[in-house]
Amino acid sequence: MITIKNLHASVDGKEILRGINLEVKAGEIHAIMGPNGSGKSTLSSVLAGKEDYEVTEGEVIFNGKNLLEMAPDVRAKEGLFLAFQYPVEIPGVSNINFLKTALNEKRAYEGKEPIEAKNFLALVKEKQKLVELDGKLANRSVNEGFSGGEKKRNEIFQMAVLDPKLAILDETDSGLDIDALRIVANGVNSLKTKENSYIVITHYQRLLDHIIPDFVHILYNGRIVKSGTKELALELEAKGYDEIKKEFEKESV
């Protein structure tokens, strides 16, 4: 699905990612954990193609293609989805028109006709149910006046409609109460197939009680310093990040 090799990235001349290596195969869920400032959100932004970051070294191959050469919209059309940590409010752009445009651009890219209005409405209804999103929100402006939980559920709703190959959930659990967390996790689990993959970026272990990862990686100072299975997340939760910091402080400085 995606292969990240020796990825280095800087923002304003400061190196944040310092050689990331990661391979995610179809059907896998990978969790990336790490303390604040370790580079978790930088990694998701770089993969989605945010302009502020400069890739200085390394490569990313997504389904056999060079991801870093693609414009952000092309990455999405190729099947990459980023669930934003802070979804953006866009006054005046209706949620539903926005989603229809996004879906139809993707379909056009795949050589398909625009979706019929009737089928689109059925799809929207079905996916709204999945994340228990109030139908009224679909007709409002994108994320405008949504609560924190509604914004995150709206991200998963969009993901469900766009049906990506690889979804990156960037701290989707932050700011969620336990009910919203369960709803988001259920949404993700029911969308999971053998063909699609997830990278779940999180600070806390609790999301991983609901979305069970196949692999867990610990990111620290711009590098993956430790990888393992879901037990690694529990170990980390028990010991805290200080242990990791002590262990890897020397070699990363």
Added chain:
Amino acid sequence: MIAEKTNTAQQIIDAISSTAGKVNFINDQALTDALLYLENKGIPTNKHEDYKYCNVDAILKKEFKNFSQKFKDVNLDEDLRLADTVTLVVVNGNYSEVLSDKVILKGLHINSFNQLNENGKDIITSQADVKKDAFIALNTAFSGQGFHLQVEKNTQLQIPIHIIYVSSCEGEALINPRNIIEIGQNAEATLIEHYVTAQNGKVFSNFLSEKLIHENARLISYTIQDEGDKGFSVNTNQVKLEKAAHYDNTTIILSGQLTRNNHNVVISGENSEAHLNGLFVTDNTQLVDNHTLMDHQVPHCQSNELYKGIIKGKSTGVFNGKIFVRKDAQKTNAYQSSKNILLSDDASINTKPELEIYADDVKCSHGTSTGKIDESAMFYLNARGISPDAAKIMLLNAFAGEVIDKIIPESLKELVQKKLGFK
């Protein structure tokens, strides 16, 4: 300096006087005052504070060397007519009964100025002060054959009146369209004033409208300016609200090389409210200058303004909003907002709120913002697979939508959306 100023005005006076007949529906005193004002003050340059960003004198000197005043007949483009409206047509400043719909709406009276009796003519210069502004003076001195539109008291006009001002000339011409709109007590009307050109020549259109809204009356008006790259215009609206009156204007500027709008609202009766909304989309070397004045003279009134600009190419936009709250105008609520998007490095916008408040128990506020397209919104849309071009269209539509959504007649809204072409 003075000599140079009068020069342009004098040239205009000389050029126009030979072709224009005497304006017989304006009283001699007003005519004399108008000509004197022009001779003394001339056409404003950028030294005039109100015309700082809009040097009309220089533009006229550069663009108009010889007002030949050769007008052409107009075949009205049928696409301009709007569904479910009554169409009135003004050609080169003169009301055309032939091209206008035959109006048989109860309570609506339309008379060209020369049809008015002596008493009726007095109203023509009742609102706009010829001693205050060069363009009011110029229009008064050389006014076209305008019309008086009157909605009788207690009449609720259900159908919007669509007035199309069309100009057509060879070479260079100055036209002075003029009207007076009177909405009677408890009456209600919707007015669409739509400016277009159908000519090969250059036109300087100096429009003047006096609008009088009587007690408890309501006027919803739209100004649609689409005069093309050879269109130069100064558009003055002098509006007066009596007690408990309501005035609502939405101005959309689609094209025009020079567009200078003076929108003056005098709130002279208690419990009245006025709303001015505007949207201008400019490109190339266009200059659009919106000047608004809300003159709160009495207590318990409200005013609200929202002007938005999308400025491209090397064009320039101006919004200057003056709110004047007089000593007696306690409990005034006056708000103003100007928001702009600059789409190129060579585009510029000048916004200036001017609040002059002499009463002590009022609520007034103003806000202004200018920026580029919101990058985080752009990235969010791109990250969902929407291409940058499509995303830009969505974001500009959203920005303009706040003003366009205020347009109530569906056929007008469609026309504006089609013309704007974000979509």
